Amino acid sequence: MPASKDSLYASPLGEIAAFSFDENVVKVFPDMIRRSVPGYGTMISAIGLLAGRYARENSRCYDLGCSLGAAALAMRANIAVRNCKIVAVDCSEAMIEQCRRDIELAPAEVDIEWRCADIRDIEIRDASVVVLNFTLQFIPLEDRGRFIAGLYDGLLPGGVLILSEKLAFDDKRQQDLQTEMHHLFKKAQGYSELEISQKRTALENVLIPETFSEHRARLEAAGFSSVEVWFQYFNFASMIALK
Numbered sequence: 001m002p003a004s005k006d007s008l009y010a011s012p013l014g015e016i017a018a019f020s021f022d023e024n025v026v027k028v029f030p031d032m033i034r035r036s037v038p039g040y041g042t043m044i045s046a047i048g049l050l051a052g053r054y055a056r057e058n059s060r061c062y063d064l065g066c067s068l069g070a071a072a073l074a075m076r077a078n079i080a081v082r083n084c085k086i087v088a089v090d091c092s093e094a095m096i097e098q099c100r101r102d103i104e105l106a107p108a109e110v111d112i113e114w115r116c117a118d119i120r121d122i123e124i125r126d127a128s129v130v131v132l133n134f135t136l137q138f139i140p141l142e143d144r145g146r147f148i149a150g151l152y153d154g155l156l157p158g159g160v161l162i163l164s165e166k167l168a169f170d171d172k173r174q175q176d177l178q179t180e181m182h183h184l185f186k187k188a189q190g191y192s193e194l195e196i197s198q199k200r201t202a203l204e205n206v207l208i209p210e211t212f213s214e215h216r217a218r219l220e221a222a223g224f225s226s227v228e229v230w231f232q233y234f235n236f237a238s239m240i241a242l243k
């Protein structure tokens with residue numbers, strides 16, 4: 001399906017519903033995420049390279065909150081080991097249906113299993129690579145610790161977690177500046193003030209960002225021995241956590 005332009009928030013909306021990954025978002029998602037997340041394409045390419053480096057024979061690579069499967073596809077293009085399976089999970093039926101409909105898999109290639117499930121409910125096991133590309137931010141705060149601890153247990157020794165998130169900042173000047181720069185990025189991508197402000201309202205209490213220190217503390221508490229930011233563009237960052 002050709003990607004359509006995102007104009008979901010272009011006209012004034014009387015009441016702004018909480019943001020959800022429904023059929024309307026699915027139709028415009030590739031355009032929406034590319035024009036909303038600074039550095040998105042760079043992060044997807046790097047996830048492919050990291051999967052090529054870390055994927056192990058007889059293991060699984062997980063794309064959790066896969067949306068339309070961009071990270072899963074980047075991993076598939078880079079994995080060269082045998083008997084390594086990609087498991088791509090999303091709780092939005094509209095997203096998973098689109099993946100199943102659109103993504104052709106030649107039998108010889110690395111297998112991708114598309115699963116419609118809540119990532120808090122699945123068993124993660126034998127994982128050499130786990131990707132959370134802008135997904136943890138949508139999980140209720142109180143569930144994040146237990147979820148990351150389970151994910152850590154499912155990683156093989158030497159495995160990697162790639163965690164990309166919208167960040168918050170303790171310092172108010174940084175918070176204001178990074179938010180302003182993100183909005184300027186969106187404007188430069190063609191979004192109007194109205195689109196930016198209505199989307200912001202829709203994401204309130206739905207996307208809950210945390211600081212890098214909070215992410216690092218949770219990852220270390222779960223057992224990760226090394227956590228670093230490898231990419232940041234304004235308030236969007238991607239971390240590598242090593243088991």
Ligand SMILES: C[S@@+](CC[C@H](N)C(=O)[O-])C[C@H]1O[C@@H](n2cnc3c(N)ncnc32)[C@H](O)[C@@H]1O
Nearest residue numbers: 021065066067070090091092118119133134138
């Ligand atoms: C910003 S999108 C992720 C983008 C995608 N990873 C990419 O790289 O293109 C967040 C996704 O997480 C999914 N999601 C949010 N909470 C979830 C949960 N508890 N279980 C499974 N998927 C979830 C949403 O349905 C949505 O598709």
Ligand SMILES: O=C(O)C(=O)C[C@]1(C(=O)O)C=C[C@@H](O)C=C1
Nearest residue numbers: 032033036037134166199203207
């Ligand atoms: O913070 C914003 O304004 C966003 O649009 C960010 C964000 C995200 O980080 O997931 C929110 C929802 C859409 O899926 C695409 C991008």
